[in-house]
Amino acid sequence: MKQCPTPGNKSRALCASLAALSILAMGPIVHAAPARGLAEVAQQPAPAPAAIEAEVSFIHATNDGDGGVDPNIGKLPNLGSYKNYRLLQRAKVSIRKGAPTTTTLPNGRVLQITLKDVKGPQFIIDTSINQPGGTAFLPLLEVRATVGAPVFIAGQSYQAGMLIIGIKILPH
Amino acid sequence: MSRHDSPSGSIANGGSPDRRDPTDQELMLWADGELDPRRAAEVEALVLTNPRARAIVAALRQGSEVLAFDALDRAQASGAGSIVDGVMAALDKEPADDEAAAASTARVAPVRHLRPWRTAVAASVFAAAAAAAVVVFLPRASRVAAPVGPGESETQATFSGAVIDVVDFGARPGTIFYVPSEDESTTAVVWLTEDDASPSSGETL
Numbered sequence: 171m172k173q174c175p176t177p178g179n180k181s182r183a184l185c186a187s188l189a190a191l192s193i194l195a196m197g198p199i200v201h202a203a204p205a206r207g208l209a210e211v212a213q214q215p216a217p218a219p220a221a222i223e224a225e226v227s228f229i230h231a232t233n234d235g236d237g238g239v240d241p242n243i244g245k246l247p248n249l250g251s252y253k254n255y256r257l258l259q260r261a262k263v264s265i266r267k268g269a270p271t272t273t274t275l276p277n278g279r280v281l282q283i284t285l286k287d288v289k290g291p292q293f294i295i296d297t298s299i300n301q302p303g304g305t306a307f308l309p310l311l312e313v314r315a316t317v318g319a320p321v322f323i324a325g326q327s328y329q330a331g332m333l334i335i336g337i338k339i340l341p342h
Numbered sequence: 343m344s345r346h347d348s349p350s351g352s353i354a355n356g357g358s359p360d361r362r363d364p365t366d367q368e369l370m371l372w373a374d375g376e377l378d379p380r381r382a383a384e385v386e387a388l389v390l391t392n393p394r395a396r397a398i399v400a401a402l403r404q405g406s407e408v409l410a411f412d413a414l415d416r417a418q419a420s421g422a423g424s425i426v427d428g429v430m431a432a433l434d435k436e437p438a439d440d441e442a443a444a445a446s447t448a449r450v451a452p453v454r455h456l457r458p459w460r461t462a463v464a465a466s467v468f469a470a471a472a473a474a475a476v477v478v479f480l481p482r483a484s485r486v487a488a489p490v491g492p493g494e495s496e497t498q499a500t501f502s503g504a505v506i507d508v509v510d511f512g513a514r515p516g517t518i519f520y521v522p523s524e525d526e527s528t529t530a531v532v533w534l535t536e537d538d539a540s541p542s543s544g545e546t547l
Contacts, residue, residue, distance in 0.1 A: 311510075
């Protein structure tokens with residue numbers, strides 16, 4: 171940085187103000203530049219898969235009987251205080267970039283899943299649920315997940331109980 | 343650099359020149375109430391009609407709330423409240439007689455009047471500290487709601503689990519929560535709220 175040769179108070183004030191402005195102006199550059207530079211040097215972009223496999227599970231939670239959690243479901247977090255959690259259907263679907271994969275839910279709505287991006291071990295998927303007529307029930311859900319980590323969509327009522335959707339990225 | 347010329351993340355709406363797509367930066371400025379009134383009105387109209395813009399704004403607001411809570415937690419953890427308690431306790435112990443009051447006044451250091459150039463230097467130091475604080479805290483805040491950027495490759499490598507980045511519940515309310523698992527990980531859950539008027543087959547609840 172340039173020195174301020176003039177000893178006058180006004181000049182010092184001007185110089186110090188310029189220094190403050192230069193620091194403020196450099197702030198965003200300091201923040202942004204190293205991150206992008208490191209990423210470009212360290213990350214050799216591996217070819218992202220155009221399609222991945224995911225497991226979609228439909229679970230019906232009811233208070234009929236006292237069956238507990240169906241052992242076929244696997245690990246299930248505590249989702250409400252229902253007495254019975256039964257696996258209705260489990261399907262393996264292929265999720266592609268730019269082309270939504272549609273699955274009809276037991277309640278007639280349509281689940282759409284699209285692969286948005288792949289960043290290292292993370293898969294970013296866009297999900298939506300539409301009414302049978304086409305209007306959006308859940309317009310957008312963007313999830314960032316690693317392989318095997320499930321995300322659950324609960325709350326839709328279905329046949330005296332609740333429908334739970336489980337989505338999990340499978341190893342490729 | 344202009345604050346309104348970011349080319350990244352524009353949202354398609356048909357491409358009308360009068361209602362050009364808002365960039366992510368414009369959405370941030372609009373959410374913070376910092377966009378100029380004319381453009382703010384345009385962006386507001388676009389946010390109302392564009393689910394993705396609405397979702398981004400919702401995520402930004404959620405991130406701000408989390409950051410505010412985090413700052414409050416930090417203040418409480420660092421004992422900021424005890425400073426107030428200390429001042430109030432000192433006021434309670436204020437000397438009753440004039441002699442003690444004079445002694446108390448003598449302990450107060452005289453306030454020096456800074457010369458103008460020193461004030462400017464102090465302002466520059468404060469500005470530098472503020473800039474440093476932005477550099478330190480901004481990435482932490484943006485991790486809450488924004489997708490992972492290219493500079494976070496280390497975080498990407500160690501990340502495991504599922505995180506909700508953006509959600510748009512539409513007209514009905516909903517909730518996101520994370521349920522702790524036995525293996526110290528968490529499971530992401532999105533809870534939708536059923537609309538009684540919605541035509542969904544098989545619903546009897």
